[in-house]
Amino acid sequence: MLRRCSETDFERYADFAYELASDLTKSGYPTYCDGIKTKDMFLERARKAFACEEEQMLLFESEGRIQGFILMYWLPKDRYLSTSLFLTNTETEEALYEFLAYAKDKFKGYDLYLGFPAENQSAVNYLERQGFTCIEDDYNNTAYLEHLIPAVDNKEVLKIGRENYTRFRLLHSQFEENMYWNSARLYEKLENWSIFLEEKDGEPRGAVYYTVVGDAWYEIFGVDMNRCEYDPQLLKKLLSAALLDAKCKGGNVMTFFCDEVYEEAAKECGFHCVGNYRCYQMHLT
Numbered sequence: 001m002l003r004r005c006s007e008t009d010f011e012r013y014a015d016f017a018y019e020l021a022s023d024l025t026k027s028g029y030p031t032y033c034d035g036i037k038t039k040d041m042f043l044e045r046a047r048k049a050f051a052c053e054e055e056q057m058l059l060f061e062s063e064g065r066i067q068g069f070i071l072m073y074w075l076p077k078d079r080y081l082s083t084s085l086f087l088t089n090t091e092t093e094e095a096l097y098e099f100l101a102y103a104k105d106k107f108k109g110y111d112l113y114l115g116f117p118a119e120n121q122s123a124v125n126y127l128e129r130q131g132f133t134c135i136e137d138d139y140n141n142t143a144y145l146e147h148l149i150p151a152v153d154n155k156e157v158l159k160i161g162r163e164n165y166t167r168f169r170l171l172h173s174q175f176e177e178n179m180y181w182n183s184a185r186l187y188e189k190l191e192n193w194s195i196f197l198e199e200k201d202g203e204p205r206g207a208v209y210y211t212v213v214g215d216a217w218y219e220i221f222g223v224d225m226n227r228c229e230y231d232p233q234l235l236k237k238l239l240s241a242a243l244l245d246a247k248c249k250g251g252n253v254m255t256f257f258c259d260e261v262y263e264e265a266a267k268e269c270g271f272h273c274v275g276n277y278r279c280y281q282m283h284l285t
Helices: 007-021 039-051 092-106 121-129 162-172 183-188 232-248 260-268
Strands: 002-004 055-062 065-075 080-088 111-117 133-144 157-159 193-200 203-214 217-225 253-258 272-283
Touching (some): 039 065, 039 080, 055 080, 080 092, 133 260, 162 193, 162 203, 217 232, 232 260
Parallel strands (some): 080 111, 217 253
Antiparallel strands (some): 002 055, 055 065, 111 272, 133 272
16 A cells, blocks of 8 residues: 655665665666666655655555655646656555556646666556556666767757757757657756757758756757658767767766667767666546
8 A cells, every 4th residue: 555655754764765776676767776876865865855845755565564665746837747766675566556546536637757667577567558658768878977088079060049949949849749848848948958959951950958967967868860860970979069068067977868779879979878768658537
């Protein structure tokens, strides 16, 4: 069964929770198996939930024993619901069943997004059987910028700002139908984003956009290729521009989730693969 987790409850079981978070087969995303996030970061993130009105920690119990932790958060304005932790020692399918029932009761009309490693077979198999749509099937990569020598800055790659944002919007609008970070939301928070784009004969060919997610830690949230026409040389130019820019800002690490077809080019640019990430979406009715 699920019940509200108090701060005292969490502190009592924090070591057990982190043990689950360190196992790809027993945890969801964001992952703590990436070589970047530490136990201190795990504890800090979890503790913040108890002071936030739009977050809630749940405990999953089975036969009188604590077997899991779910940290959920929601954005009322966007009708968006997701989890920052989904940790289960046993009976993952039962935990998901109870959580889905709870979410449908409390957040009707929201879009629920759940991310899991492919290694967590119990979770991904259950979500697929329940009719969730897999909206991302990516490879999770990390680049260690302090050890990286990015390619020389490519003059053909444009930095996007408010004055030339329409050039990026023209390209990004092709891909944003089921995406949270659509053109409008990116533009609204543009000061938090770095976007690079390459054009040919006045037409956008491809773009990359990234943001800061932690102390000297950046993440590429997306790469857009015009008409989905994959060009590995273009991808490497875009990734190199992002890596160089982040390194110049004093970044230490960069995360990049990409399609399998992009993986070889990503490795050639200096990324290392963490694992396969799946994101599932369902509209709650």
